[in-house]
Amino acid sequence: MTAIATVAAFTVALIPAGAAVAGPSAKCDNRNNNTAAKLLECVRPFGIMAHLDKLQQIADENGGNRAAGLPGYDASVDYVAETLEDAGWQVTLEEFPYTYTGPASLEQLTPVAAVYETESFTGTGSGTVEGTVVPVDVVLTAPYDPVTSGCEAADFVGLDFSGESDVALIQRGTCEFGVKAKNAQDAGAEAVIIFNQGNTPERSGLVTGTLIGENPDPLLIPVVGASFDQGVALAETGSTAKAFVPEPEERPQTNVIAELPGKNDQNVVMAGAHLDSVQAGPGINDNGSGSAALLEIAENIGKLKPQNTLRFTWWGAEESGLLGSAAYVAGLSQAEKDEIALYLNFDMIASPNYMFMIYDSDESGYEAPVPVPEGSIAIEDLFESYFTLLHIPYDDAEFSGRSDYEAFILNGIPAGGLFTGAEVVKTEQQAAIWGGTAGEQLDQCYHIACDTIENIDRKALLVNTGAIATAVLTYAYSTEDVNGVKGKKLPFNFLPDPAGPQGTVGGGGGHEHGELG
Numbered sequence: 273m274t275a276i277a278t279v280a281a282f283t284v285a286l287i288p289a290g291a292a293v294a295g296p297s298a299k300c301d302n303r304n305n306n307t308a309a310k311l312l313e314c315v316r317p318f319g320i321m322a323h324l325d326k327l328q329q330i331a332d333e334n335g336g337n338r339a340a341g342l343p344g345y346d347a348s349v350d351y352v353a354e355t356l357e358d359a360g361w362q363v364t365l366e367e368f369p370y371t372y373t374g375p376a377s378l379e380q381l382t383p384v385a386a387v388y389e390t391e392s393f394t395g396t397g398s399g400t401v402e403g404t405v406v407p408v409d410v411v412l413t414a415p416y417d418p419v420t421s422g423c424e425a426a427d428f429v430g431l432d433f434s435g436e437s438d439v440a441l442i443q444r445g446t447c448e449f450g451v452k453a454k455n456a457q458d459a460g461a462e463a464v465i466i467f468n469q470g471n472t473p474e475r476s477g478l479v480t481g482t483l484i485g486e487n488p489d490p491l492l493i494p495v496v497g498a499s500f501d502q503g504v505a506l507a508e509t510g511s512t513a514k515a516f517v518p519e520p521e522e523r524p525q526t527n528v529i530a531e532l533p534g535k536n537d538q539n540v541v542m543a544g545a546h547l548d549s550v551q552a553g554p555g556i557n558d559n560g561s562g563s564a565a566l567l568e569i570a571e572n573i574g575k576l577k578p579q580n581t582l583r584f585t586w587w588g589a590e591e592s593g594l595l596g597s598a599a600y601v602a603g604l605s606q607a608e609k610d611e612i613a614l615y616l617n618f619d620m621i622a623s624p625n626y627m628f629m630i631y632d633s634d635e636s637g638y639e640a641p642v643p644v645p646e647g648s649i650a651i652e653d654l655f656e657s658y659f660t661l662l663h664i665p666y667d668d669a670e671f672s673g674r675s676d677y678e679a680f681i682l683n684g685i686p687a688g689g690l691f692t693g694a695e696v697v698k699t700e701q702q703a704a705i706w707g708g709t710a711g712e713q714l715d716q717c718y719h720i721a722c723d724t725i726e727n728i729d730r731k732a733l734l735v736n737t738g739a740i741a742t743a744v745l746t747y748a749y750s751t752e753d754v755n756g757v758k759g760k761k762l763p764f765n766f767l768p769d770p771a772g773p774q775g776t777v778g779g780g781g782g783h784e785h786g787e788l789g
Contacts, residue, residue: 304575308742308764314572315741317734321725323564324556326351328725331554336721339551340589341372341523348547348563352528352586355567360574361530361584368599370525370589373398374518375551376496378465380505381512388502390515391552393449393466394592395483396495398517401463403437405511408456410443412504416471419445422452425459433460439513441506444469450483453495463515464495467503472697474713476500480552481719484593485674525588527596530570534581534748539757541747542583543616543740544597544676546590553721557728558694559590562618565737569744578748579760580613587676590619597676601683609683613751614651617677617689618740622733623715625708626692629669630655631677633688637668637773644671645681647754651688654746654753656770658739665705665774686754690736692729694718705774742767 300314327348331337334344349365356363378390381402408428409421421427421443433440440461442452449466456464468479480497494517498506506513528547545562549555563586570584589595601609617631632638633648648671659666669691677687693714703710717723750759 300572304577305572306576306763308745308766311569311572311741311745312738315568315737317730319571320564320568320733320737321730323355323567324560324725324728327560327564328554328556331549337551337553338547338549338555340370340525340548340592340595342551345525345548345588349526349528349586349588352547352563352567356528356530356570356584359571361532361570364529364531366527366529366600367524368527368588368596370523370592370595371520372523373520376494376518377516378496378498379514380502381514383508383510384505386505388498389478390496390498391478391480392517393453393481393483393495393497395450395491396517397490397492398519399494400514400516401437401439401494402514403435403439403462403512405439405441405465405506405513406431406433406461407441407507410441410503410507412507416469417445419443419469420447421445422455423447425455428455428459431459437462439463439465439515441503442466443503444475444479448485448487449481450485450487450491453483453491453493454487454489457491457493461493463493465498465503465506465513465515466495467498467506468500470500470503472711474695474716477720480550482591482593525596527588527600528586529600530584532573532576532578532582534578536579536757536759537581538611539580539751539755539759540583540612541580541614541744541751542585542612542680543618543744544585544587545618546588546596546676547586548588548591549723550591550719552719553717553723555723556725557622557624557715557723558620558718561620561622561728561733565618565621565733565740568737569741573745573748576748580748580751582744582748590676594676594678598679601679609685612680612685613755613757614647614686614688614747615677615680616651616740616743617675617687618736619675619689619691620694620715621690621692621736622728622730623692623694624727624729625698625712625714625716626729626732627698627702627706627714628659628664628666628732628735629691629693630659630666631687631689631691632668632671635671638670640671642671642673642678643681643684645684645686647686648681648688650753651686651743653770654743654767655688655690655739656772657767658742660768660771661766662735664735667773690739692732692736
């Protein structure tokens, strides 16, 4: 079978969602998959889904999540490490410091007494604050948009935060959560409740996220989340509340590093995905999808004798501020950094209302807010060529650094990756191109409990896994287009020139870390 035919078989015959697909013969478990045809024949849909089923099972057995600092993450690490070792990879578990914050609580005391479901925001301060609720420029009647609550220091002018225990009530919308919370802290609030916007069903339930982003300063006060309805109740005249975030504790976390030595051990091709979920749910799309795709590929190239060394990574504590990848890069010597030819990042590649998106390193759709290392454009081109071959429309995702590639690009290492969307709402134009539902988030279960195995779109997962496998194998032979290091001639060459983004550039955006309020 030709390489092109194999790709077509992989992405067409095997794609139907929910289809029961028989795998290839046992030859896949025993041969050296050193061509695209061989590898794509053996990267099996049921294999990827089996890994996701296992991650779901781990979450089910460990309080419903696989979050950093909790048993579900430790069990995920064990599963990934054992699978890689069985596949012939050299596996290292690298610890890094991590501060764990336990469950938060939120009670309304007056004018009604109620206990609300809540979570603390990543980067919050800690403590118990019981006092007057002070609404900050909230919008409680339709259309609830735009909402700029707490985005400017001026929003707090004229509000009374002179007491010892004032609780700022802030509504989601327009700017980052961390900016809102820092403005409240600067205005004199002793605690912050951020409630959901209420403009759509997806933005009405409990909201939580990270305070890490544009705001460089630490938050010293507790910050907890609430639903839109809870926010409406808390905004009533005479409202008082009690917010609690426990004292943090040190719980070192683990990155899984797997290596397949190449002939050139001074030219390292890296690919990574974060393994942790948020505390709110099992994280099967975010980011079991990227983790499972890499794991299935790793199992099927374990017998490869690559020209360049391959290093796959499963990061910890990404949801807490990209901590695992940052710690890893910070621990490298300059010589070790110089050996890394490129880094490929895969975070959320199977969103149920997906768009196919590629990190926009050539800035054709977005001006990057971070440095774009030389060589990154070649990575984007390779992914675009893959989608072009399959006549699958794709779009740009902002090269924002808001996932685990940040630490690499800040150290001049070329990077690229794939993304299918988080909380951005799909437009009519995008629905016409990719299908799905206009007016709904690309992932309606982003960072909440319903991010289960049922939240996976199998077509998106399989198409992206094929793209990842092709890129990894290409760079295993040569990274000359990226960093100028000559390698070995590829035994396959079937990718056409990129067609260019065929979607609605500017609609997808980058992965939301430092999420917008």
